[in-house]
Amino acid sequence: MQYARLLGAARRGQVLTAAVVASSVVVMALGHRLSTATFDTLAWTAVLVLVTQALVDDRPRLWLVAGVVAGVGLNNKHAVVFLLFGVLVALALDPIHRPVLRTRWPWLAGLVAAVMWVPNLVWQAQHGWPVLDLSADIADEYGGVGGRVQLVVQAVLIFSPLMFLVWARGLGALLRDARWRAVRLPAYVFVVVLVVFLVTGGKAYYLAGAIVPLLAAGCTWVAERWPSHADELGFVLALSAVVAWPALVPVLPAATYAGSFYPSIDDDQPETIGWPTYAAQVRDVVRDLPDAAVVFTGNYGEGGAFEWYGVGAPVYSGHNGWRDWGPPPDGAAPVVVVGFDPDDADFTGCEQRTTLHNRYGLDNEEEGLPVWVCDGPAGSWSSVWARLVHYDA
Template identity: 30%
Template sequence: MTAVVAVRTAPQDPPTTEPTFAYRGVAVIAAISALVLTVTAARFDFFGDELYFLSAGRRLDYTYADQGVIVPLFAWMADQLAPGSVTALRFPAVLMCVGAIVVSALIAYELRASHRVQLLAAFTYATSNLVATQVILSTFAFDATLTAVITWLLIRWVRTRQDWLIIVAGLVAAVDMQVKWMIPIVWACLGLAVLVCGPREVLRRPALWVASAVLALSLVPILFWQSQHNWPQLAMGSIIAAEQDATGFGQLGFIPQWLGLASFLGVLLMVIGFWAVFKQESLRPFRFIPIAFLIMTAFVIITHGRPYYPTGFFPAMFALGAVGLWRYDRKRWMNIAMIPIAAASVLGFIVSVTVTPLPSSWRYPAEDAIDLGIRSGFWGTTNWTTLVAAVDTGYDKLTPREKANSAVVAQGYWQAGAVEQFGARYDLPATFSPSRGFGFFGPPPDSATSVIYLGMDSAEPHLRARFDEVERVVHLDDPMGIPGIDRMTAIWVCKGPKQPWSTLWDSMTTLYFDLGVWQDHRATTRPTH
């Protein structure tokens, strides 16, 4: 695949003939990527958020506390078609990755690039670390590709001035709103960039305001739900910021993580893309793309967001960089230097999808949130079945009469998802959790007088304040385990809740996700139902 980056030394002017789309070459790259990503998709066990999406899919609703309905819907579909299959669950994310690869080439085509340049843009996205990260069922997997589609439609509008493209972009944004609630910020960043550097003509087009109205209307049901539940999404901002600071070295850690997602070749093309839109006449109409990308990135850094939030702009930036590189008067040494850069990106991608997860014998204890983040990246989250078996041990402590009026309550939403996913073999009672979105699924019935409680081993004082009887029956504390799964975790049998569950739940629900290793506990907001 490295042959894609072989380049000529002569400067390239914009083509005088109408370019064609590199269907065959892009199809080859997309097919190889789809095959590799599908075959390796199940190398990691279920991620905690994926277990939550499966639980949310079993409770389909028009929206949720922290995301829209699309990801839980796909989780439900995968669970119906292939129950328990990690590959089936992640296949929609694979399709999203492949879609972004194709969009990268489509954007290069809109920039009037040759087949080689289109393939370079697609190749760069296909070999980026972003792709290896994106193949997990998540809101990010969908949001990144849908954002890329929006930028492609706007770039095509700049070239063709066909206003229906703007309306379609608004429809795509409305769909993305049912995935992740970041798209209004992306839309605003694009608008601000157009205001700064053009083409300002789009601001006078009625199609833009129709598209913006479509996006605004898609917010209405979400805002209604949030208003009825004390606006949990507003509280999530500070919590995500605290978690990002704890696991990602704060704001200073954003840049290296962000660049790491782009990989070596991607970083090079992004730099060239920034330069080219100001220096090459044919690319100047598209200056709003890197400016919007820059604004979005600055916003995410200032608000302590996740490094992958702005990556929906990567396909457009890779395409701009590929075009800018091809039309630059390069020296021979520059062409030669491209070979090891491309090879390093390919090698990094191959390592990501084949070497990880690392052997379990290489694990080390997770002493803080940074350790936990590294552990998750290199080893994944494992031993869910050990956790659920411990819950069954607690359930066996109940008498038949107590079992008839019992429930499982998990402190964390990951744990609750694991019990629902792996607990069927044990015939456990219904599972509840006051954690994040799971808490909004509702409390146990007031008839549940016996509870198997699963949580961090520090939870006992809180349990004694809420139940008449509390007995710890299992303690999981593997020094090499993962906090919240098989380390610093305990199972209690709790009897006699001191208040009805309908009342008790309000004091228990929290958006803060305790894994026992956070150093920053500032984000402990509890919404009231």
Template identity: 25%
Template sequence: MVSTPDTPLIFFWTLSLLLLHRALRMDKTGYWIFSGIAMGLAFDSKYTAVFLPFGLLLFLLLSVSHRRLLTTVWPWLCLMVMILVSAPVIVWNFQHDFASFAFQGSQRMGQLSAFTVKPKFIFGLLGHQLALLMPVLFITLFYGLYILVKRYGKKSAEMPVNDLFLLSFFLPVFLLFILISPLYWVKINWMMPAYISGILWASIYLSEKWFKWQILLSLLVHLGLILEVLFYPIPIRSDDTWVGWEELSEKVLIVKREQHADFVFSADGYKTSAELNLYSEHFIYGRNVLGEPALEFDFLDTDLSKLSGQNGIFIDSDPHFKDIGIEVMMPEKLKGYFEAVRQLPSVIIRRNNRPVRKFLVYFCEGYRPPLQGKYNRPDYQP
């Protein structure tokens, strides 16, 4: 239904933990090498995987029985293999002025520098994590942390090795996002890798009674989701939905042919352009057509000069629409890049004989591209 980097990240994150655990138990060369490969593939999937080598080093530093491994070649060989497998991402960044590293690093940190505490961000984080894990498991995690602090807060006793291993890959991610949540909107999927080991650790505090409640709640939620996917009883007033994209692509192609347009583009973020590209045999352009930063579209087919003088179809998602009629809304941003603009009938997506999505459509004549390179740089604020 939805494709995100979190799917391969969680797979390779889980595989990394399995292989690292075996490498630490058996201390065999093969497991260290395969651990590095899995960690590298996790980093190729999503940069959250940087917490994997951090978790490994944290475990080795805190574990008295495993600290000696820091003086051997094996953990360092593992990290070197991870870097080698991560080479495609690293090389691409070298070639593109560290664009994606800057986007995920310095630019997000720059947004934190304003230091404006927003309580709704905190409650938003707690709310969507509560929905993700279900109340029983979510509360169990915090109960386990309470027991952890109570048991080891003032004692120097060594923690069981398995607990320390699981916590080394859970707590850094979990606590970091909780700490920054008052200042920055933490998305629902960002903390998911932490729960791979966090749930295993917290399960010792989950009694059979509460485990059954957790399973029951989970089944009910998944049943509700299945009904939503199959019958779509509750329309999602957002572009974050799986509904209507393929149908939109077919209707846009018809409009393009009828109007004899040369290209299609959208500028409501990246989702409409990305989804249309998934289903279209022709390239669909992003907001860089209007001289605006366009995320991945700043690096895909960026030679806009070839479109000069051509006619385009502009698609604008209207997720909060109130009616299906034509709204005389002429986006000001179009006027500076086209000789003439006129609105066409909107594209309406229906489910169960009711409109669930609306897309405004405009025919744009005589394209005047922006100066090349002005916005195709990685140092913009998205």
């Protein structure tokens, strides 16, 4: 709403902005899942609003506030670097605000953010820069022509197709409308970061925080153009998102969701189904094993779920940050292996005990996975750990 105020939106335009953004698919999904992207979206939007406010009201000290917000955001997700780059390039491109680069305030803001980021960078250096390994895996998965087309298509859809029409109109108005020349910085930033993510192979939801101001601009334009119908238009826009909520948010019973077309829309929501059943199946396997048994999983989702629901044995995984809780003690054996083919990993004496199945017939990463019981690693845990750890998305 604050950016809508900067655009000169009256109460109707501000309320429309708040309702449309809050009901959008990506905001609902990220708010429910509480991932790093949740706070990343907030950080991007807040920085863009603060910087625009600093420029419009000539309040240079707001740059320092923006720097603090960016510093917090950098410690949550490194993608804020692209936002800061976008702001720098946008200022250089905008003849109205270009002179601010000759003042100390944007640079002090960047310095504040960088200083706050130092502990994170030190940790990265001490651990071999895992962010670069993970970024390379993401770029490999989402690179190429197909990945770039997917980024554009998903950017169109992540708020809702109808909301895309609104924020696209907002983008156009910001770039062309003389009234909004002083507040068009977020439009430039969006264009810059979109190009960067197309080149580097990013994901569409990285853009969510940069799209929010464009959506505010579009809602302001709608409220000005059709003031007597703004409420009805807001309802239609919200409804266009609500019909997609079940694809990303658990608003349907699991059985209803599993029998619908929604699982084919999103890869992540199906991964929230079936964990109590999967954990019970692993627990049944562990029950017959010695007390020194451990569970080793192929990804952190499996590791987290089995630890949360309890499977009767300590849970380890080499995936991403879960590696920091390993390796198991060298004497830990036997090992229940889930999410790995023991023939391709460093385990010996493996026997399949069961197969994971959820009770909804829903196809996700765990459905149909074999559960193995192995004598132990091929050597000590400490000696094979380097081959069991992996960074990937």
